[in-house]
Amino acid sequence: MNPSASDWILKFLNLFEKEELIDDFKNEHRFYEALKHTGFIYGVSVCAIPKKSLGNLKLTKEELTKINLFHAMLFQFFQINKNGTYEEAINNILLFYKQLEKGKTGFFHKFSLSQSPSNTLEHILSARLQSANSLLKKNTISLLTHALLYLDILSYKHWQKDPNSAKKYYRQQETIVLTACFYTLKSKKKKTKYDKLLIELFETSSEYIIDESEGGAATFLDSLNYLDNDEDSSEKKYILDLCCLTVWEDLKLDYSEQQFLQQLLATLNLSEAALQQSLSDLAVFSKKYTEKILLFEYSNPVKQFYKQSAATVKLLIIRNKDRLARELEESGELVVLLGQSTLRDLSAEEKTKVKEQLLDICKTIPSLTIFLLPGGTVLLPLLVKFIPKLLPSSFQENRITPPNPPREK
Secondary structure (H helix, E strand, O other): OOOOOOOHHHHHHHOOOHHHHHHOOOOHHHHHHHHHHOOOOOOOOOOOOOOOOOOOOOOOHHHHHHHHHHHHHHHHHHHHOOOOOHHHHHHHHHHHHHHHOOOOOOHHHOOOOOOOHHHHHHHHHHHHHOOOOHHHHOHHHHHHOHHHHHHHHHHHHHHHHOHHHHHHHHHHHHHHHHHHHHHHHHOOOOOOHHHHHHHHHHHHHOOOOOOOOOOHHHHHHHHHHHOOOOOOOHHHHHHHHHHHHHOOOOOOOOHHHHHHHHHHHHHHOOOHHHHHHHHHHHHHHHHHHOOOOHHHOOOOHHHHHHHHHHHHHHHHHHHOHHHHHHHHHOOHHHHHHHHHHOOOOOOHHHHHHHHHHHHHHHOOOHHHHHHHOOOHHHHHHHHHHHHHHHOHHHHHOOOOOOOOOOOOO
8 A cells, every 4th residue: 555646545445454444443532542553643653553554655754644644534423423434534635635725725625526436535644644835845844834734634524514714723722732832832941942943933923923021921822711620631632742752852841841830730620641642652652652753852953943944935936926926916905015014013803804804815825825725824924024124025015114203402
């Protein structure tokens, strides 16, 4: 089976009975733990859940991630549709992805309608992992891309119960996860210079997702009270696991990190045992695969992420400068707002407009689909930052020149 070739989904399903893929897991908690042990939750899949051989090919981490993503979606389908078939599952997952992008001209709509449902789903799953940008093929940024693929699974679970609010739910969960990682990172007492660079990136993003006012962390924690009280909730375990991963570098928790995680535990209504289990799972995984996974080497993924992200976003804008300019010309309001953003703080409503209109433009330019990947919204401020510098002619006519300060008498 080759997950990079056509018909891999059907070949994967032919390898297993439904009992092996679904029924062997007594509940969602058991499946989540199995998925975490593959590395999928950490953004670096090193194996697939089934123990049976998938063939003679040595699969890449991206191919294993693709398999795990599909398997997890399949599991969620059968939690609701006990007597469903594989064919029904594929069509249902396909409907979810299409509906998640309903009314948009994104890359989910570029696949031929003449393809079989399984082939179309294969392309969509690949699109969740891949981009024309080579940066996304580096596992040095897996923490902020592939680790967020679990949001697809949570959103699909929600979609099966309430299709109309799935997109809103996805955005809400992405914001929660990224914000939780930000506050966890900021709680570190001893920050490396690369931690500080990543915090700077998050703070630049704060105009979209982060409340940096005094007490912002407490306000954020209060916002999590809507989560259910089930200690086995995958939503809550996922947030905790990513927060533990965020401070994992020195393999220890200092007082401030411990204090924030304790507050997080209380808010999520999780026990101390849940935190210790999360840290233990991460320690075992790290020890077992440390030589194979760059994420845990001191080459530091934060350094690579920050430096490569800024450079790549700038390169993408330069390469797509003309097309980006044409798209911007058709969106007069966006040009005005971006021009004004260089002179004043935009209101919350204006920031929302900028974000939504920029994402719509990115969906029309294949090379900019980096911003559509899970976690890609973190990079939006870099796009906002570079556009005025690289497209000055598009802004000069719309910039508001601040009045000269009065001369002192």
